[in-house]
Amino acid sequence: MSFTWQYENSAGETVGTSEEFDQRGEAESWIGTAFEDLLEDGVEQVRLLEDGTEVYGPMSLRPE
Structure with a gap:
């Protein structure tokens, strides 16, 4: 079993x-520390995947 984050731009494209x-x-702890760098790289939202199956998302990286 493995977890990965799928990165998406503002149009929802991977x-x-x-x-x-x-x-x-x-995975959840990592995204909490990496989100600012991802935003700088153009990632707007993420989805958490478990073995390729979506657990949840999309989740915006922008503060509410």
């Missing part, structure tokens, strides 16, 4: 994916 994480909590 523009990349994260490294793989063994645990969901690790």
Whole structure:
């Protein structure tokens, strides 16, 4: 079982994916520290995937 983040631009197009994480909590902690760098790279939203199946998303990286 592995978790990855799918990166999307403002149009909802996939523009990349994260490294793989063994645990969901690790993936969620990582996105909490990486979101500012992702925004600078043009990523607007993400989806969490477990073995390629969507767990949740899209989730905006912009503060509410």
